[in-house]
Amino acid sequence: MKALVIVGHGSHLNGDSSLPIYEHAARIRREIGGFDEVVECFWKEEPSMRHVLDTVESDEVFIVPAFISQGYFTEQVIPRELGLDGSLTEKDGKTIHYAGPLGAFEGMPDVILERTADLMRGKEAGGTTALVLLGHGTDLNKNSSGVIYLNAERIRERNIYDLVEVGFLDQEPEISGVVENVEAENVIVIPVFIAEGWHTRETIPEDLGFDGEVTVRDGKAVFYGAPVGTHPSMARLIADRAREAEAASLA
Amino acid sequence: MRERTGNVAAEAREAFAAWISESDDGRVFGEVRIEKDGSGYSIRHIEDEGGENLDVSTDPTDAREISRFTESGEYRPLKSSPNLRRRWELRLSGEAALVSAMNYFYPAGAVHWHLDREGELETTSFRENASRQSGMYERAKHLSDEAAQNAAKACCEDDVCLKKTLWDIDDDTPLEAERGDGEIPCPEPCSVFVSFARRVRSFEKEEIYADSDGLTPSEKEDIAALVDGAASGGVSFAREAEFEEPVNERRMRYRRLTLAPKLRPEGESG
Numbered sequence: 477m478k479a480l481v482i483v484g485h486g487s488h489l490n491g492d493s494s495l496p497i498y499e500h501a502a503r504i505r506r507e508i509g510g511f512d513e514v515v516e517c518f519w520k521e522e523p524s525m526r527h528v529l530d531t532v533e534s535d536e537v538f539i540v541p542a543f544i545s546q547g548y549f550t551e552q553v554i555p556r557e558l559g560l561d562g563s564l565t566e567k568d569g570k571t572i573h574y575a576g577p578l579g580a581f582e583g584m585p586d587v588i589l590e591r592t593a594d595l596m597r598g599k600e601a602g603g604t605t606a607l608v609l610l611g612h613g614t615d616l617n618k619n620s621s622g623v624i625y626l627n628a629e630r631i632r633e634r635n636i637y638d639l640v641e642v643g644f645l646d647q648e649p650e651i652s653g654v655v656e657n658v659e660a661e662n663v664i665v666i667p668v669f670i671a672e673g674w675h676t677r678e679t680i681p682e683d684l685g686f687d688g689e690v691t692v693r694d695g696k697a698v699f700y701g702a703p704v705g706t707h708p709s710m711a712r713l714i715a716d717r718a719r720e721a722e723a724a725s726l727a
Numbered sequence: 728m729r730e731r732t733g734n735v736a737a738e739a740r741e742a743f744a745a746w747i748s749e750s751d752d753g754r755v756f757g758e759v760r761i762e763k764d765g766s767g768y769s770i771r772h773i774e775d776e777g778g779e780n781l782d783v784s785t786d787p788t789d790a791r792e793i794s795r796f797t798e799s800g801e802y803r804p805l806k807s808s809p810n811l812r813r814r815w816e817l818r819l820s821g822e823a824a825l826v827s828a829m830n831y832f833y834p835a836g837a838v839h840w841h842l843d844r845e846g847e848l849e850t851t852s853f854r855e856n857a858s859r860q861s862g863m864y865e866r867a868k869h870l871s872d873e874a875a876q877n878a879a880k881a882c883c884e885d886d887v888c889l890k891k892t893l894w895d896i897d898d899d900t901p902l903e904a905e906r907g908d909g910e911i912p913c914p915e916p917c918s919v920f921v922s923f924a925r926r927v928r929s930f931e932k933e934e935i936y937a938d939s940d941g942l943t944p945s946e947k948e949d950i951a952a953l954v955d956g957a958a959s960g961g962v963s964f965a966r967e968a969e970f971e972e973p974v975n976e977r978r979m980r981y982r983r984l985t986l987a988p989k990l991r992p993e994g995e996s997g
């Protein structure tokens with residue numbers, strides 16, 4: 477039997493953080509298939525990573541962290557809490573495959589573009605258009621911005637938009653400057669985040685002066701999308717990530 | 728950790744289902760009652776024994792939605808908190824559905840219950856758990872034994888968490904808190920507890936700033952918040968795990984243990 481375990485951050489204060497994880501798990505169970513069990517676990521909610529494997533009956537387990545980039549959580553917290561030795565662990569009669577985070581995975585640009593298509597459906601956007609990928613960014617972890625640049629580059633190669641730029645909350649180039657200075661009549665801002673939260677709902681719209689999905693000012697139309705991580709097609713990405721981990725261990 | 732043999736999750740499913748089937752009027756687990764219902768199972772809130780006007784569902788994953796928010800719509804970060812909402816019933820077709828629903832109501836509860844009954848549940852002490860912490864939770868490591876005992880009394884007793892607390896402070900220091908009478912074991916401090924312990928550590932650290940009456944800055948802030956709230960017609964509580972806010976139930980329970988005695992010294996009670 478095969479189990480997929482999706483690891484989310486979770487929150488002590490609101491249900492927004494874990495909701496997309498539950499929804500992706502439900503979609504994989506219902507529509508995508510391929511696993512006998514699909515189980516969620518969290519850092520800050522229950523079941524904890526410490527105990528989730530006890531609830532899994534399958535002997536072959538795939539762990540996919542619902543995180544955008546490689547870093548503190550995927551490299552330290554998750555392996556420590558789940559008791560993993562690396563990408564392959566044999567423990568308590570189970571073979572455990574640990575897949576990497578989602579952001580650098582080759583399917584990620586498609587999810588971003590689906591999110592963008594959903595946002596722009598039925599909206600007029602004549603003239604030049606820039607896509608701006610918004611990352612959290614932090615000075616402590618270079619991978620966090622690297623994965624945003626990587627996706628921008630992959631989307632740029634597809635020649636869909638006149639410009640593809642990146643902007644961050646916590647590091648340069650800072651998002652409000654990017655949106656202001658980008659030379660395009662339409663600017664599409666997509667947060668490359670896993671879940672809705674305080675940043676996507678409050679600080680970002682407030683700091684950037686957004687009026688909702690569409691803000692028109694200084695001859696520019698700015699379109700603000702929901703986070704990539706809440707898009708239904710993330711479920712497919714998560715399942716594919718697990719399958720890739722399986723293929724890698726067979727190779 | 729000890730290596731496990733056999734399929735613990737599958738054994739737990741069978742044992743849990745058998746335990747339900749053995750009893751005529753069902754079993755209480757946390758705040759739910761589970762009964763055998765023909766070839767399947769029925770789960771209800773313990774307060775909904777009468778069974779009238781319940782929203783009936785046959786999908787075990789509905790347990791997740793039911794257990795997400797309290798009756799008044801507050802998010803539930805701790806599933807063993809005694810605030811599960813009422814007026815629903817799950818009619819489930821078999822063991823797998825039963826355990827799947829139970830894992831949403833009380834995550835890992837059934838497997839811990841089973842391991843505990845078999846004498847195989849490993850517990851992790853507060854010190855062991857804290858020494859593993861990194862990042863923002865690292866601070867919990869430095870908590871004194873006394874503060875850790877009080878934190879557990881404030882955070883883990885049955886009034887605020889229905890799990891039976893099995894862990895100790897360390898191998899030589901048993902927990903002083905009432906461990907609880909429920910069926911669901913708690914083998915290790917949970918993340919809500921660790922987050923609370925981190926806040927309690929900051930209370931401990933500010934003791935050097937206590938005034939001549941022994942009151943610390945955050946204690947005075949809490950008293951002022953209570954006075955302000957009550958004076959404007961109602962004290963509104965902070966969210967369940969929002970320990971940074973003065974009027975949080977667990978934070979107030981901690982104050983009852985550590986601040987109330989300072990305000991009401993021995994012999995002046997009443």
Ligand code: SF4
Pocket residue numbers: 807882883884888889890891892913915916917918919920
């Ligand atoms: S650590 Fe305390 S609050 Fe957390 S689940 Fe255990 S008994 Fe409940």
